[in-house]
Amino acid sequence: MVISSYKLRAQDAVSTTEQLIADIFEQYTAESEDAIDYDTFYEDLISLSENPVNLNRTTQDELDKMPFLSDDQIENILSYVYRFGPIQTIFELQLIDGLDMTDIRRMLPFVRVGEASETQKKIYGQDLLHYGKNELFFRLDNGLETKEGYCFLPEEDPKASDVNSGNYLGNQLYNSIKYRFHYKDRVQIGFTAEKDAGEQFWGTQHKGYDFYSASVQLNDFGKFKTIVLGDFRANFGLGLVLHPEFGMGKSSYVLNVTPRNSGLKKYSSTDEYNFFRGAGATVQLGKVEVSAFYSNKMIDGDTVNGIFSSIYKTGLHRAPSEIAKKHTVNQQIVGGDATLTVSNFQIGFTAVHTELDNTLQPDKSVYNYFYFSGKRQTTAGIHYRMRWQKLNLFGETALTDNGSMATINGFTFTPVSRVSLVALYRYYSPEYDTLYATAFSETSRINNETGLYLGAEVRPFRKWKFAAYADSYRFPWPKYGIDAPSLGSDYLLQADFAAQRNMTMYWRLKYEEKQANLSGSTATMPELVTNRKASLRYNLTYSFGNFSFKNAMEGNLFREAENDWTYGVIASQDVTYKFPKIPLQMDFRMQFFDALNYENRFYSYEKDVLYAFSIPMYYGQGSRYYLNVQYDLNAHFSFWFKIAQTVYADDREWLSSGNETIQGNRKTDVRLMVKWAF
C-alpha cells in the first residue's frame, strides 16, 4: 500500500504541503510567461489543508478547490460516495476511477474521511476568541547591488537635475505586512500593507505604506453562503465576463481548461490592481445561487485632462513619473451572477457594469483599434455545465454593450477510466474587450482570437501517465508585434513516471509555431514569418530520509523564418535537507543556463520564502544559486531566509536597463520572512 498515512509524506518525493502547493503551481505556470499571483493560490490551498474537505460530505464546489483534479475525477469521487456510501478509510481513494497515485498523494493534505452527518455549527463569539487563528507575516526583500534608480548625482553635476528627477524616491527595501485571522473556513479576516522597492515610505511624496488592503469573508451565515467586505474577488463562469484572477490555461494538466474557485472571496494578495473594493454577498435561494457585489476604488492611469490611454497595473510608484499616475481614475463596478443547479445541469447568468470617472482612450494604432475606450462598459454572459453519462459539457457566451461576442465551449469525455479527453473551442471577437476577463487563451487579453484545443490524458500502465494537447489558433486582427492577421499552433506531450514512492520523473516535449513580424523588415506592407520553438524538459525528483533532490534539464531550439536554429540549455541540481532533531529545513540549488538568444530564454521555478514564488527568466550565459532556509523557532514563530545570486559569464558589463540598471555581472537578492502565529 502506497498510502500508508499522511505522516509518511516525509518519505515521498515531495515532502511538505508547502512544497506540494509550489509543485502544483509550477506545473500550472510552467508554460506561462506572465507574472501570476501566487499569494491567492497558496493561501487558498493552505487554507484548504487547514480545513480539509470531508470526503463523505462534500460538493463539487468544495472539490473544485483542488485545481489539480479534473472535472471527471471530481465527478468520479462524488459518484463513488453516492453509489457505495461513505468512504471508510482514505485507502479507498485507490478504488475510484481515474485517480492515480500522483493525484491521491496530492489530495492527501486537503481531504479527510469524516462523518457523513456532520453539520455546520452555529458560531459564537467565544469560539472566535478561543479557536480562531491569528497569523502575522512580515517580509523584507533587498537587492545587494545598487541600481541606477538609487544613485543620485551631486547637485554641482550639470546632469544632476535631469538624472535625479527621474530616480526612485524611496529606498531599495521591499516590505510587506500581512495579518490573517481565520476560524475554520467560516470567518476569514485579512489585512495587507506593502511597500515596493523604490517606493517612498515616509517623505515629501508619501507617508506610510504605498498599498493597503483589508478584507472580511463570512461563510455559511444564515441564508448567506458568502459575505465579503473590503477587498475581494469575484469569479464566475468560464471567465469571459468576470474572472480577475489567474485562470486555467495551457499547462501539463491538460484536462483542466476551465477556471475554478468560482464565487466571491476575500482578497489578501499584494497585486495592486486585480481586485474589487466594496462589498458582496451570495445567497442560496432554493436551487438558485445569487451573488451580487459593488466595488468603488481608485486605479492608476496616465490621466491628462480627464483622459487616460491605459490602465497602469503594476502598482509600482517609485519615481515621480509613476507617482503621477497613482489613483487618478475612479472605478465603480456593480455586478452579479445567478446560477441554477438542477441535478446534472447548471446554468448561470453573469453581468458586470463599470463606470470610470475619466475616459479611457488608448493611443490608437492598428493592433489596438478595437480596444475598449470610453467611460462605461457593460458585459453579460450565460454559462452552463452539464453532465451526461461520461460526457461533461461546459461553456460560456458573453456580449459587451458594443454588441461584440465571445464564446467558449467544450467537453471532457472519459470513455474508459484510463483515458480522458477534452476539446475546447473558443471565439473571441476582435471587438470584444472587457476589463475583467481571464479565460482560456493564447494571450492574456481575451479578444481577437479563435482556436480549437484538444487534449488527452492516458494511463496505459501502472506508474505511467501520458498527457498531450494540441492547440491551433488564429488572430483575425493584428496583435501587438504582429501587423497582420496571423495564426499559430502549440503541441505538448508529457510523460510522468512514478518509479517508486520516493522517486518521480517526467519528460515534457513542447513545440510551437507562431507568426510574427519579420524582424528588421522595412517593407510598407507587413511581412509575417513563422517562428518555431521546440523544447524538451526532464525533471527527476527523489528523496532519501531527510534529503530530497531534484534534477532538471531543459533544452530548446528556436528558428525565426528560415534562419538557423538557435539553442538554449538550462540545468539545475536541487538539494533539500530537513534536520531530524531541529525544525530547520534548507534548500540549495545550483543552476547554469546557456541561452544566448532572447528567444531561447527560460523560465525556471525556484523555491522561495513563504508566500513568495519565483520564476526568474534566464537568457545569456551564466549560473544561479540560492539558499533557502526555514526555521520554526517554536509553535508561534517561524523564519524564512533566502539568498540568491545570478552571475553572468557572457561578458556583459551591466544588467537590466533604466532605473533598474546594475553595474557588473552579478545580481544578488536577499529575502526574510517572519511568521507569528497566535
Next chain:
Amino acid sequence: MDSWFCLLKNSDTMKKITALLFILPFFSLLSAQISSIIPTSKSIAGTSVSDKNDWTAFNNPAMLGYLEKPEIGIQFENRYLISELSTKSFQAGYSKNLVNAGVSFSYSGYSLYHEMLFGLILARNFADKFAMGVQFNYYTAFFAASNSYRGALLPQIGLSVKLTPSFSLGFNTFNPFQTNINTEYVVKRIPSVFSLGTEYFFSPELVWRTQIDKEVSSNYRFATGFEYQMIENLSVKLGAYGSDYLVPCLGFGFNSGSFLFDLNCELHPLLGLNTVAAIKYRFGTRK
C-alpha cells in the same frame, strides 16, 4: 626587465615560449575547459562525475564519501606530450565513520607560468543511498608580469545518488560562484564547471558511464565510456568525448594488492596524444 632580457637570450626558453604561443590558443579553443588546472580523471573519457569506484583529485568530491580505506595517490598528465602543459597532482583520503576527509594538490605549467590548486575535502556516504561532498579549494597562479602569485578561494560541491542498485547519477560543480582573479593587467578566469553524469552496471564487470560538462562560458563536453573488468587484476576502458572534435579514449587499469595503476590515452585529431598515468595506494587492502 633584466630578468626578461636574460630569458629571451636563452634560446631554449625562447623556443618554449614560441611553441606555447602557438599551441595555447589552439588548446584553449579546442578544449572544453579554459584551464588545465583540473586534472583529467582516470575514469575513461573523463567520466568521473558518476564513478563511485574512484575518487580523483578536484573531480567529484562526493566520491570520497565512498572511500572505505585510507588511500594516497599521484597522477601525471602529459598533455599532448608538451611538458609545459602537463599537470601533476596528489591526493590523500582518510575514511571515518562520520565523515571522510581528504586533501589534494595540483600543479600545472612551468616556471614562467604556472597554476596551483590546493583542496580540502569533506564527504559522506549516506546509508549507501547517496554521497555528498564539499571541497574548499585555494587556487593560485604565478603572473610573470608582476612576478607574483595571486590566488582565490573557491568551493566545489559534489553529489552521487544511487537511484537503483545498478544505476546512479553524479553531479559536480567546480567554482560555482564564478570567482576570478583580477590583476592590474588581466582578469584571470578560473573555470566554473557544471558536470552531470550517469553510471550503469550491466553486470558487476561491465559499467557504462556518460557525462556532460559545461564550463559556463565554453562549449559543452559530452563523454561516454565503458569499463570492463577482464580478470580480477585487469580492466580495460574504451570511450570517447566530444566538444569541438570527437576524441577517442583507451585505457587500462591494473591492481596488485594495495596498488592500483591506471593508464589512459586519448587521441585528439589536431593536438595529438594525451596520456594520464596514475598510481594509488589503498591502505589495509593487502591480501
